Amino acid sequence: MDPLRFDGRVAVVTGAGRGLGREYATLLAARGARVVVNDLGTGIDGRGASPSPAQVVAEEIRAAGGEAVADGHDVAVTAGAQALVAAALEHWGRLDVLVNNAGVSILRPLGEISDEECRRVLDTHVGGTLHMLRAAWPHMAASGYGRIVNTCSDALFGDSGLSVYAAGKGAVLGLTTALAVEGAPLGIKVNAVVPVAGTRMSLEAVRDDEPMTAMLTSLFPARHVAPVVAVLAHESAPCTGELLHAAGRRTGRIFLAATEGVVWEEEPTPESVAAHFARIRSTEAFRTPRSVSDSMAFSLARLGVGGAQRLDLDLTTPASP
Numbered sequence: 001m002d003p004l005r006f007d008g009r010v011a012v013v014t015g016a017g018r019g020l021g022r023e024y025a026t027l028l029a030a031r032g033a034r035v036v037v038n039d040l041g042t043g044i045d046g047r048g049a050s051p052s053p054a055q056v057v058a059e060e061i062r063a064a065g066g067e068a069v070a071d072g073h074d075v076a077v078t079a080g081a082q083a084l085v086a087a088a089l090e091h092w093g094r095l096d097v098l099v100n101n102a103g104v105s106i107l108r109p110l111g112e113i114s115d116e117e118c119r120r121v122l123d124t125h126v127g128g129t130l131h132m133l134r135a136a137w138p139h140m141a142a143s144g145y146g147r148i149v150n151t152c153s154d155a156l157f158g159d160s161g162l163s164v165y166a167a168g169k170g171a172v173l174g175l176t177t178a179l180a181v182e183g184a185p186l187g188i189k190v191n192a193v194v195p196v197a198g199t200r201m202s203l204e205a206v207r208d209d210e211p212m213t214a215m216l217t218s219l220f221p222a223r224h225v226a227p228v229v230a231v232l233a234h235e236s237a238p239c240t241g242e243l244l245h246a247a248g249r250r251t252g253r254i255f256l257a258a259t260e261g262v263v264w265e266e267e268p269t270p271e272s273v274a275a276h277f278a279r280i281r282s283t284e285a286f287r288t289p290r291s292v293s294d295s296m297a298f299s300l301a302r303l304g305v306g307g308a309q310r311l312d313l314d315l316t317t318p319a320s321p
Helices: 017-029 052-063 078-092 115-143 163-185 200-205 210-219 225-232 270-275 275-279 292-302
Strands: 009-014 034-038 067-071 098-101 147-151 188-196 243-247 250-254
Touching: 009 017, 017 034, 017 067, 017 225, 034 052, 034 078, 052 067, 052 115, 052 210, 067 078, 067 147, 078 115, 078 188, 098 225, 115 147, 115 163, 147 163, 147 225, 163 188, 188 225, 200 292, 225 243, 270 275
Parallel strands: 009 034, 009 098, 034 067, 098 147, 147 188, 188 243
Antiparallel strands: 243 250
16 A cells, blocks of 8 residues: 655644644654644643643654644634634645644543533633634635544543533534535545543543553553544545544544334333333444434334435524524
């Protein structure tokens, strides 16, 4: 197989001053991309700011013969995201790849996390991703090309102390699947990576667990995630609307699916639902709809109405008068 190259492409990587983002930026640059290295330089909890992390990575890329510029805008606000996209266009006149990686980590039980901490987490994970998508989208649509890689998390599976963080990542999942459908006719592919890596953020979460710290550090280096991101960011990306799980030397797929379920011959009652709950939950047979239209067609087919072909649904809200 020929090497996957990014010559002539311009990539923006948020949260690229350390950890995973640094690995993404340096790999894309090594493969020929011109990279805008964005990082606000905050602590893992989103406090503080420093231009140094982004500058250091950009300098490393240039020292290795690549092309990169540092950027310190805050993507958690609309103006910051717009300024970051403008910087890419100002330097190189185009934007081909967007990797939404910026994030913060505040992990507390729901009853203990403050309003301000909730806002910080959601502003970065949901707001930062959404602001960057909205800023980059018109330029990618105009050029008829775009590759977007968002960041989700194993937090989607749930665990103690992850409620707000998981809510943010759930929103990113929804953005990924919806925009994959919206972007298809525009030449834009939108996917997400679910990374497992020994980074500053993950190591802080397990700081009191020495065996877990050692395992994350040895088995899950951040560099193992970067090739997965590169494939999704490449012009030959083989999918859209999907989540790839990058956990050390293991790469897999995470997906939403619908079971075959139960079709009631009579009106369902609470008792009939409870009595057939095992069949409802059974994963022996399932589908992976690629859109709301596909999901509706599946339900109609199970009800014996129409075929399994995709429906053309227009779900957009009419413009305000």
